[in-house]
Amino acid sequence: MNFSEDQIQRYSRHIILQEVGGVGQERLLNAKVLVIGAGGLGSSLIQYMSAAGVGTIGVVDDDIVDLTNLQRQVIHNTERIGWLKTESAKFAISLINPDIKVVTHSFRLEQTNALDLIKNYDIVADGSDNFSTRFLVNDACFFAKKTLVSAMILRFEGQLATFKVGDSCYRCFCGDTTNFLYNDIPSCGQAGVFGAMAGIVGSLQATEVLKEILKIGDSLSGNLLVIDALKMNIRKVRLKQDKECKLCGKNASIHDLSIHPVCQD
Numbered sequence: 001m002n003f004s005e006d007q008i009q010r011y012s013r014h015i016i017l018q019e020v021g022g023v024g025q026e027r028l029l030n031a032k033v034l035v036i037g038a039g040g041l042g043s044s045l046i047q048y049m050s051a052a053g054v055g056t057i058g059v060v061d062d063d064i065v066d067l068t069n070l071q072r073q074v075i076h077n078t079e080r081i082g083w084l085k086t087e088s089a090k091f092a093i094s095l096i097n098p099d100i101k102v103v104t105h106s107f108r109l110e111q112t113n114a115l116d117l118i119k120n121y122d123i124v125a126d127g128s129d130n131f132s133t134r135f136l137v138n139d140a141c142f143f144a145k146k147t148l149v150s151a152m153i154l155r156f157e158g159q160l161a162t163f164k165v166g167d168s169c170y171r172c173f174c175g176d177t178t179n180f181l182y183n184d185i186p187s188c189g190q191a192g193v194f195g196a197m198a199g200i201v202g203s204l205q206a207t208e209v210l211k212e213i214l215k216i217g218d219s220l221s222g223n224l225l226v227i228d229a230l231k232m233n234i235r236k237v238r239l240k241q242d243k244e245c246k247l248c249g250k251n252a253s254i255h256d257l258s259i260h261p262v263c264q265d
């Protein structure tokens with residue numbers, strides 16, 4: 001790839017890193033990452049991936065920028081209240097790095113569209129704010145054989161995990177949740193979230209996505225990173241594949257996305 005003079009300058013701090021170099025930067029520019037949710041986690045994810053030169057970024061979100069979002073969703077701003085989050089994110093990316101192709105998907109991910117969407121991307125980064133989406137993304141990535149970097153934040157805590165096909169999946173970690181019991185866990189809207197957690201965990205998620213594209217360092221796959229901001233403690237917990245997992249276990253009972261609800265609205 002021939003970098004333009006502007007690109008050589010823009011990515012110079014990457015290019016001088018031995019682990020990235022021109023070859024790595026080219027890899028980033030050729031990569032296609034799908035971001036689920038242009039909210040708090042999505043804000044850091046999208047901004048750092050854009051700055052890093054991830055060439056194609058897809059953004060899925062059907063929501064509109066609201067005043068209550070701005071305490072943590074720093075990709076949006078007061079002027080853009082009322083915009084579709086996808087369009088607000090696209091505008092923000094265009095200001096950060098005009099190299100990036102942004103594909104907006106302004107609809108809710110569901111069983112009927114998840115696979116078709118995900119198959120167009122190399123890696124999926126899930127920053128959604130609810131368990132039903134998180135399970136849908138997990139299952140769709142499993143069937144589409146895509147690496148998933150999944151994160152969540154609530155109150156002062158955050159979690160980050162990478163799921164690769166052949167390793168554990170989100171269901172191994174959460175157990176039998178086909179009835180979506182996890183929806184009983186409060187959302188950020190109900191329990192609150194410390195705004196800077198979105199920055200910390202979203203930046204870690206971006207780091208992990210970039211590492212996966214560059215194929216450098218140790219993948220987080222097979223581990224769960226748990227971040228506790230009140231104790232300022234980060235720990236890594238081993239995630240074992242559940243042999244009885246209904247999705248990736250040897251007697252799997254989930255063979256397609258039909259267990260997931262179809263949105264009525």
Ligand SMILES: [Zn+2]
Nearest residue numbers: 169172245248
């Ligand atoms: Zn599993």
